[in-house]
Amino acid sequence: xxxxxxxxxxxxxxxxxxxxxxxxxxxxxxxxxxxxxxxxxxxxxxxxxxxxxxxxxxxxxxxxxxxxxxxxxxxxxxxxxxxxxxxxxxxxxxxxxxxxxxxxxxxxxxxxxxxxxxxx
Amino acid sequence: xxxxxxxxxxxxxxxxxxxxxxxxxxxxxxxxxxxxxxxxxxxxxxxxxxxxxxxxxxxxxxxxxxxxxxxxxxxxxxxxxxxxxxxxxxxxxxxxxxxxxxxxxxxxxxxxxxxxxxxxxxxxxxxxxxxxxxxxxxxxxxxxxxxxxxxxxxxxxxxxxxxxxxxxxxxxxxxxxxxxxxxxxxxxxxxxxxxxxxxxxxxxxxxxxxxxxxxxxxxxxxxxxxxxxxxxxxxxxxxxxxxxxxxxxxxxxxxxxxxxxxxxxxxxxxxxxxxxxxxxxxxxxxxxxxxxxxxxxxxxxxxxxxxxxxxxxxxxxxxxxxxxxxxxxxxxxxxxxxxxxxxxxxxxxxxxxxxxxxxxxx
Numbered sequence: 001x002x003x004x005x006x007x008x009x010x011x012x013x014x015x016x017x018x019x020x021x022x023x024x025x026x027x028x029x030x031x032x033x034x035x036x037x038x039x040x041x042x043x044x045x046x047x048x049x050x051x052x053x054x055x056x057x058x059x060x061x062x063x064x065x066x067x068x069x070x071x072x073x074x075x076x077x078x079x080x081x082x083x084x085x086x087x088x089x090x091x092x093x094x095x096x097x098x099x100x101x102x103x104x105x106x107x108x109x110x111x112x113x114x115x116x117x118x119x120x
Numbered sequence: 121x122x123x124x125x126x127x128x129x130x131x132x133x134x135x136x137x138x139x140x141x142x143x144x145x146x147x148x149x150x151x152x153x154x155x156x157x158x159x160x161x162x163x164x165x166x167x168x169x170x171x172x173x174x175x176x177x178x179x180x181x182x183x184x185x186x187x188x189x190x191x192x193x194x195x196x197x198x199x200x201x202x203x204x205x206x207x208x209x210x211x212x213x214x215x216x217x218x219x220x221x222x223x224x225x226x227x228x229x230x231x232x233x234x235x236x237x238x239x240x241x242x243x244x245x246x247x248x249x250x251x252x253x254x255x256x257x258x259x260x261x262x263x264x265x266x267x268x269x270x271x272x273x274x275x276x277x278x279x280x281x282x283x284x285x286x287x288x289x290x291x292x293x294x295x296x297x298x299x300x301x302x303x304x305x306x307x308x309x310x311x312x313x314x315x316x317x318x319x320x321x322x323x324x325x326x327x328x329x330x331x332x333x334x335x336x337x338x339x340x341x342x343x344x345x346x347x348x349x350x351x352x353x354x355x356x357x358x359x360x361x362x363x364x365x366x367x368x369x370x371x372x373x374x375x376x377x378x379x380x381x382x383x384x385x386x387x388x389x390x391x392x393x394x395x396x397x398x399x400x401x402x403x404x405x406x407x408x409x410x411x412x413x414x415x416x417x418x419x420x421x422x423x424x425x426x427x428x429x430x431x432x433x434x435x436x437x438x439x440x441x442x443x444x445x446x447x448x449x450x451x452x453x454x455x456x457x458x459x460x461x462x463x464x465x466x467x468x469x470x471x472x473x474x475x476x477x478x479x480x481x482x
Binding site for chain 2: 045059061069085087096097098099
C-alpha cells in the first residue's frame with residue numbers, strides 16, 4: 001500500500017468529483033459534503049465508467065402492513081450507479097446493492113498538509 | 121405400496137367435477153340458473169363460463185381408453201373413480217385439483233361465480249370425495265377476484281385434514297399475484313400453514329387463439345408457461361416471500377426448464393434495477409430456490425445431463441414434486457421419475473413423495 005498524492009483539497013470542493021489515472025487504474029475521488037470517497041472507475045460488470053455515474057441514496061422499502069402499499073424511502077447509505085447498466089454500489093464499502101459477492105474496489109482518502117492522498 | 125417399490129404421492133391429479141355434481145352446493149339463484157340452462161343431470165359448463173378452445177386429444181390421436189373404462193365402471197367421473205385412477209397411476213396418495221378453477225380468469229367483472237364455485241367445490245369434495253385415510257386430498261380453489269372471500273374460505277376449511285393447500289390459477293389474474301391486493305390471502309395461508317399452489321391453466325390460452333395462433337401446441341406451449349412466468353415474476357419482485365417468509369409457494373404445470381431461465385433472467389435484471397425491488401434482501405433466484413415445483417410436463421432431453429443441470433440449478437430434487445396431471449392429455453406417470461437414470465434412489469423417492477410430505481404433510 002502506498003499513499004499517492006492527488007491534489008490540493010481546495011481543488012475538490014464539496015459536490016465535486018475528479019477522475020484520475022493512478023498506476024494504470026482509473027479512479028474516481030468524490031467530496032460529498034466534506035467527506036471524501038474514492039473508488040475504481042471500472043465497473044466490474046462491463047467495465048463502464050462507474051465513477052461518472054449518479055450518486056444518490058439507497059432506496060429502501062418497509063412492509064408497513066398487510067394489504068398496504070409498501071413504503072419506499074431513501075436510506076442513509078450513499079450509492080454510486082454505473083451509467084452503463086445501472087449497477088449500484090455502496091459508495092463507502094463498494095459492495096453491490098443487489099449481491100454482496102460483487103464489489104467495486106474502494107480506496108481510503110486521507111489529507112496531509114492540505115493535500116488529498118489515496119491509499120492504493 | 122402399489123406397483124412401484126417406492127411410496128408414491130401424486131401432487132397434481134385432477135378431479136373432473138361436473139357441474140351436475142356441484143349444483144346442489146350452489147346457493148340460489150345460481151342453482152336454478154344452472155339447472156335451468158340445461159337440466160340438473162346435464163348442468164352445463166356453459167352455464168358458468170365458456171370453455172377453452174383447442175382440441176386436447178389432437179383430434180383423437182391421444183386416447184384414454186383406460187379412463188373411458190374407469191368412467192364406465194364408476195358411472196362417470198364420480199368419487200368412485202378415484203381408487204381406479206390411483207391404481208392405474210400407481211400412487212399411494214393423490215391431490216385432486218378442481219377442473220373448474222383452472223379457468224377462473226374468465227370471470228372479469230364484479231361477479232360472484234368464482235367464489236361460489238370455490239366454495240361449492242370445496243364443500244362437495246369434503247362431503248363426497250376427500251378421504252385422508254385412503255390418501256385422497258384436495259385443495260381449496262382460491263377466487264383471486266375476491267380476496268376477502270378467499271380468506272374466509274381458507275379460514276373455514278384449513279383445519280380439514282383433506283384440504284392440503286389453497287390453489288390459484290395463474291392464467292389471467294389482474295393485477296398479478298404480487299399485488300398487495302392479495303396480501304390478506306397470503307397472510308391467512310401462512311397463518312393456517314396452508315401452502316399456496318400456483319397452477320397454470322387453460323383460461324388464458326383462448327386469448328392466444330383470439331390473437332391468431334392457430335394450433336393448440338402453440339397456445340399450450342406459450343400459455344401455460346407464460347402464465348407461470350408472469351406470476352413468479354410478480355411474486356418475487358414485489359417481495360411476497362419477504363412479506364410472508366413462512367408461506368410455502370408451489371408452482372405447477374410448466375415443466376422444469378423454465379425455472380432456471382426465470383432465475384437467471386430475474387437476477388440479471390435485478391443487478392441493474394435493484395431499486396425497483398427494494399423489499400428484496402437477496403437475489404430473485406434465491407427466493408425461487410425456496411419454492412417448490414411440480415415436475416409435469418417434464419421435459420426429457422436426449423442428453424439427460426441437461427435435465428440434471430436444470431435440477432441442480434434450481435436447488436436439487438428437494439424442490440420437485442411428482443405430479444401427474446392425469447387425466448389431462450400430457451400427463452406424466454411416476455415412471456417419468458422412476459426411469460430417470462440421472463437421479464439416485466433417494467432423489468427419486470424425494471421427488472415421488474418426500475417433497476409432498478414436506479410441503480403438504482401427506
